[in-house]
Amino acid sequence: MNNTEATDKQEDQSQNNSVTRRRFVGCTALTAGAAVVGSVGMGAGIDASLKRSRETTQAAENQEALKRLLLRSQEGPSGRRFPVLDLHTHPSLKAYMFRQRFWKTHEAKPGMSPTSMVVDVDSLVNGGTGVFLCTAYVLERQFFSDVVPLRVLSKLHPRPHHMATAPLNVLAMEYLDKAEAMVAETNRQRGDIVELATHYSDIKRIVDEGKVCMIHAMEGAHHLAGNTELVEDFFDRGVCMMTVPHLYPNEAGGCVDIFTNIKKFWWTKGSFSDAYQDSAGLNPWGHELVENLLDVGIIVDIVHGTQEYRRQAIAIAKNHPKKRPITMSHVDIHKNPAEGMGPSPEDVRSIADMGGVIGLMMMHHSYENSPDPVEALLHAIAYLVQHGGEDVVAIGSDFDGYAETAMGLASPRDFSAVRKALLATYTEEQTAKFLFGNGERLLQMGWGKQ
Ligand SMILES: [Zn+2]
């Protein structure tokens, strides 16, 4: 039994009157059963009102149980709370593309989880996540010509066809709508436990109320469809961060080619052509966009950019009058740390100097060759501390983002093990910074009007 299962069990045993997940499912089934009987045997009005009142009671009881579990999951041995602030997750990707339900419990296995959801309300509560950025990601147009199975699918099925042809900014808004619908449905089904923050000032209130705070983010400048005016629209919707480069070159410039590594698989035959890639830095439009984001108050994320791209973006931020920090929100520290998307010692230093952070992915970092994923994560943290100090370390799991997760670091539930390992290695003060405080400072300094 792992820690999180044990926590679940403790919750089951210690709450005589609480509503456990099993009982919740039972009650939902009963309510559903009553609704079916009602539809054939009773007046629809009476039935609907009975159902509503049962659901309301049910949701309220669940809310209290989930809140207690969340607080307990965040607690260290001294009783101090260590919530997690995760700078990069993608549950809305699974909800949008595969109709996964955020309010339901999912089993997380190490690996890629192609369609199943990893970031759900139970995993967040059980691992003690306080804040997570839900990153919208509409597939780049190049996918539908560069990747053979997607090209075929988009001709045959209306949904991929829509994703391949609707304007990108329209699809981006559909993603934000989906993320908000995920929260609304969860609160209906499980009680008022997750809330969207649309301003920095909302975060503290939501966390203090014992709820999980979700914030919108976006990955890839292609969502703007070449129109910098949309930056204001996304900001008004509550988007706090934008990763400017992504998997294919976009209007802002080139990117790191991550597809070369997967070309060994048989199903990639004929796909992922080099012709679609370009390792150029920021172009003049990208330069303008970065300035615009800094000006409006959407945090600039430069992960996926080449070394040259990162140097350019860092220089723009340093010279910008508003003095905003920038970030690499989700990185993997390789054996050669500056390889691919990984931050070089110079990147770490520069980002730290402006008050920014670097988010570590929940995966098996190959730096220092440790066989244990949690220990390898500690080595990755040590690398960041060595080059940027303890204020640069943050978490950006990339859960639900098609990164290869590792045994023991496969879902937000596993933040329990990370918290424990950090408290055994670092002080409470440092642990609190790595898990939450540094990421919170990035949001405070980078998100919102000045
Ligand atoms: Zn990414």
Ligand SMILES: [Zn+2]
């Ligand atoms: Zn991502």
